[in-house]
Amino acid sequence: MRNRSTALIAVCACAFILSQGTSWAGPPIDDGFQPSARIESRHFSIFLEAGVDEGLLLQKLDIGPDHKILAGQALQAASFFPAGLPDLLDALFIWSCGVLDMNLFNYRGNIKIAKEPGRLKEVYFKLYGVAGRDEKAFYIYELNTLYISEQDFTKEILGHEIAHAIISNFFVVQPPQKVAEVLAGYIEFQLRKLSAAAPAVAAGAAAR
Numbered sequence: 728m729r730n731r732s733t734a735l736i737a738v739c740a741c742a743f744i745l746s747q748g749t750s751w752a753g754p755p756i757d758d759g760f761q762p763s764a765r766i767e768s769r770h771f772s773i774f775l776e777a778g779v780d781e782g783l784l785l786q787k788l789d790i791g792p793d794h795k796i797l798a799g800q801a802l803q804a805a806s807f808f809p810a811g812l813p814d815l816l817d818a819l820f821i822w823s824c825g826v827l828d829m830n831l832f833n834y835r836g837n838i839k840i841a842k843e844p845g846r847l848k849e850v851y852f853k854l855y856g857v858a859g860r861d862e863k864a865f866y867i868y869e870l871n872t873l874y875i876s877e878q879d880f881t882k883e884i885l886g887h888e889i890a891h892a893i894i895s896n897f898f899v900v901q902p903p904q905k906v907a908e909v910l911a912g913y914i915e916f917q918l919r920k921l922s923a924a925a926p927a928v929a930a931g932a933a934a935r
């Protein structure tokens with residue numbers, strides 16, 4: 728059995744945390760996160776802390792009709808909107824898989840959404856016993872869990888971390904951290920390009 732404090736070794740600029748081991752199969756680990764709601768999608772169990780507003784998350788995610796390319800094979804364009812949070816997260820996941828050419832049809836993971844960014848630091852400290860950096864989000868492979876706050880719940884930040892989840896679970900042997908970071912950065916870049924190409928979506932999404 729690996730010691731978690733030493734097994735989780737790498738922290739990237741976005742706080743992607745990667746071990747060279749396998750996902751955690753032992754007893755549940757207390758990360759200090761206390762969800763008040765749980766939403767299931769095909770690919771994710773989504774945990775919301777008390778006070779997290781699902782409507783605000785959709786607004787922050789800012790995926791509108793002009794982003795229907797994100798739907799990929801998940802949804803037909805005609806039925807893509809209005810789509811709820813589970814559908815949009817699945818769509819973002821499948822789109823990211825397609826861009827990376829790493830299909831994980833049976834993947835399931837966790838997304839934990841904190842009310843305040845500072846809660847992520849508390850989770851990090853709970854898990855590692857040391858203070859984390861000012862991270863907007865991080866994915867922990869061994870827990871197969873992505874942590875993010877309501878404030879930073881954008882498709883770019885989320886997409887970056889979802890990419891880490893995909894990369895970590897696609898390869899049997901973990902790729903070098905720098906390689907994973909480049910690939911996750913590529914997903915983030917593609918999402919920023921989409922946003923730049925559809926700048927009016929933000930206003931439309933906010934109105935929904």
Ligand SMILES: [Zn+2]
Binds near residue numbers: 739
């Ligand atoms: Zn990263």
